[in-house]
Amino acid sequence: MxxxxxxxxxxxxxxxxxxxxxxxxxxxxxxxxxxxxxxxxxxxxxxxxxxxxxxxxxxxxxxxxxxxxxxxxxxxxxxxxxxxxxxxxxxxxxxxxxxxxxxxxxxxxxxxxxxxxxxxxxxxxxxxxxxxxxxxxxxxxxxxxxxxxxxxxxxxxxxxxxxxxxxxxxxxxxxxxxxxxxxxxxxxxxxxxxxxxxxxxxxxxxxxxxxxxxxxxxxxxxxxxxxxxxxxPCIDRDRREPDFPWERLSGERPLVFFALGTLAATSAHNLRILREAFLAAGRRPDLQFVIAVGSSMEPSMFDVPPGVIAVKVAPQLGLLRKAAVMVNHAGTNSVKECIAFGVPMVSIPLQFDQPDIGRLVELHGVGRTIAPRDFTADRLLAALDGVLKDPACKQACEQLRTHFLHSEQTxxxxxxxxxxxxxxxxxxxxxxxxxxxxxx
Structure with a gap:
């Protein structure tokens, strides 16, 4: 020992x-x-x-x-x-x-x-x-x-x-x-x-x-x-996660989970991106949006459209088990967790190493990236549609997921x-x- x-x-x-x-x-x-x-x-x-x-x-x-x-x-x-x-x-x-x-x-x-x-x-x-x-x-x-x-x-x-x-x-x-x-x-x-x-x-x-x-x-x-x-990949599947109003989820619409990580508040783009995300969610009632605004903000600071679930922090692993796509910050852990659950993504690399990891998302074909300075509601919706309608993104996620599972099991x-x-x-x-x- x-x-x-x-x-x-x-x-x-x-x-x-x-x-x-x-x-x-x-x-x-x-x-x-x-x-x-x-x-x-x-x-x-x-x-x-x-x-x-x-x-x-x-x-x-x-x-x-x-x-x-x-x-x-x-x-x-x-x-x-x-x-x-x-x-x-x-x-x-x-x-x-x-x-x-x-x-x-x-x-x-x-x-x-x-x-x-x-x-x-x-x-x-x-x-x-x-x-x-x-x-x-x-x-x-x-x-x-x-x-x-x-x-x-x-x-x-x-x-x-x-x-x-x-x-x-x-x-x-x-x-x-x-x-x-x-x-x-x-x-x-x-x-x-x-x-x-x-x-x-x-x-x-x-x-x-x-x-x-x-x-x-x-x-x-x-x-x-x-x-x-x-x-x-060292995904802690047993970690404790925050409470969530699961009863509000609709099983009839594709779930879009939006979360930009623990340190997003240190980015100058964070507040504007969140506002644009809520605007995008209001335009697409055919999709179910869950938006985590971060621990330093309150959902009440935003104009939350009907049917959109806004929380401070979200149970990421639990939601990825149900999500059709995740919008993330190209954080390495979030990208790996998406792959582990076979969920393609739209990534917005805010800072630190995230531009590099966003590049990795594109190289692997598991999603799309949007530069923070270019982020708008229209660009988000276009990227979401591109990912949701492209079976190659899902296939690429599943291929990497196989490597993840093999490494965990062997x-x-x-x-x-x-x-x-x-x-x-x-x-x-x-x-x-x-x-x-x-x-x-």
């Missing part, structure tokens, strides 16, 4: 798939221990896993949710001042990492493997310095695996620098991520690389755990040996991870680990 420490980014799109990994490992007899801020504790313990908090005095329980809600409603100078004060909070935690607080915690846990979020690169460097094998859990698809046409929009990519990031950091508006990472790399003798203006990890030392079968990630571009460990998440632990335990060099060979 191995002791495995999991450290996801504390947002639902990263925590939810980690729970699937944790259950698979626990079911094979391994001890799974979560590491993170107190925001995660209740959910993790409710799922039956051990938990150790980091920086509990800097990020007390509920603080991260409070920060997100405050940032969403502030503008102008008040927002800048808020960002400056919160950057100081994050800098305090980063300095304590450099000073060795996380080192001490990991030494006490004595893990055989550290699975940390690809966004939490500092933890990978610390794990390497302590001699702990590390897998970087990547909940999206690395941009270098997604071909694009000339001029196509691309997301910021793996650890890419934001515009003006160094200036914002110097002025105190952005956490000192780069300086603290460089300090940790010096301390732990980690050979950082450079990618898109930012220090990057060496995937030969700490390969990336991709939460999908190879057929989903690699459309035209094959990965290099030793860089990726492909597993199942290996589960634990299989490739156990193989990786075995190779490292026998002293195999990082470059020859070949973790991608365990993928489908």
């Amino acid at each position: 191995a002791t495995i420490v999991l450290a996801p980014l504390p947002v639902p799109g990263h925590v939810n798939p980690s729970l699937r990994i944790a259950r698979s490992l626990q079911g094979r007899g391994h001890r799974v221990h979560y590491l993170g801020i107190l925001e995660l504790e209740d959910e993790v313990r409710a799922e039956g896993f051990e938990f150790t908090p980091l920086f509990a005095d800097v990020f007390p329980k509920g603080k991260l949710s409070e920060l997100r809600a405050t940032a969403a409603r502030l503008k102008g100078p008040r927002l800048l001042w808020f960002l400056r004060t919160q950057a100081a909070r994050f800098n305090q935690a980063l300095q304590r990492m450099v000073d060795g607080e996380v080192d001490d915690t990991l030494r006490a846990l004595r893990p055989d493997l550290l699975i940390c979020d690809e966004k939490l690169r500092h933890l990978s460097v610390i794990g390497h310095g302590l001699g702990i094998p590390v897998l970087q859990m990547n909940v999206t698809i690395p941009p270098e695996l997604i071909p694009r046409e000339a001029g196509a929009e691309r997301g910021p990519g793996r650890g890419g620098a934001m515009p003006g990031e160094r200036l914002l950091t110097a002025l105190g508006f952005f956490p000192r991520l780069r300086p603290s990472l460089l300090a940790l790399a010096r301390k732990h003798h980690y050979p950082l690389k450079e990618a898109r203006g930012m220090p990057a990890l060496d995937r030969a030392l700490s390969p990336e755990l991709l939460l999908c079968p190879r057929e989903f990630a690699e459309v035209r571009v094959p990965s290099a040996p030793g860089e990726y460990c492909y597993i199942e 290996r589960e998440a634990a299989g490739p991870i156990e193989a990786f632990i075995g190779r490292r335990a026998h002293g195999g060099p990082a470059a020859s680990a070949q973790p991608q060979a365990t993928g489908s």
Whole structure:
């Protein structure tokens, strides 16, 4: 039995798939221990896993949710001042990492493997310095695996620098991520690389755990040996979902499920897109629309047409079991869940990695994409009709769904991870680990 420490980014799109990994490992007899801020504790313990908090005095329980809600409603100078004060909070935690607080915690846990979020690169460097094998859990698809046409929009990519990031950091508006990472790399003798203006990890030392079968990630571009460990799609089908007025659903009309993800409120396009979505729904009484406006908004803020079901958050898995099509934000988890239930989609890539994943939707032929700046009620209805009337979209979903089911049934998440632990335990060099060979 191995002791495995999991450290996801504390947002639902990263925590939810980690729970699937944790259950698979626990079911094979391994001890799974979560590491993170107190925001995660209740959910993790409710799922039956051990938990150790980091920086509990800097990020007390509920603080991260409070920060997100405050940032969403502030503008102008008040927002800048808020960002400056919160950057100081994050800098305090980063300095304590450099000073060795996380080192001490990991030494006490004595893990055989550290699975940390690809966004939490500092933890990978610390794990390497302590001699702990590390897998970087990547909940999206690395941009270098997604071909694009000339001029196509691309997301910021793996650890890419934001515009003006160094200036914002110097002025105190952005956490000192780069300086603290460089300090940790010096301390732990980690050979950082450079990618898109930012220090990057060496995937030969700490390969990336991709939460999908190879057929989903690699459309035209094959990965290099030793860089990726492909597993199942890690869809947590047993997760708890919010209540919903199921009795209001009509079984006679095709169901259009509209939801733009947890972080949509941070997009400048979000409010306009939602208004256009309600306008589109009012024009098509032949379709049944369910529209989730997001946790930071209320359905009462919109003109909801008769027959349209508007909620703050929706039970996504439950609705996908009934939906004819989903309108999403090209979030990797939402796209994978659509495929897992054989539901074609219309994607509106808002931000982050979503333009890349929207490109993947088109390459696989499982739906259409609409750029946020071009989104209107008319374009949405045209895209919906295009998807609903094109049997090739449904067929493409079913084809990928077969790969998803095969990977879930034959290996589960634990299989490739156990193989990786075995190779490292026998002293195999990082470059020859070949973790991608365990993928489908």
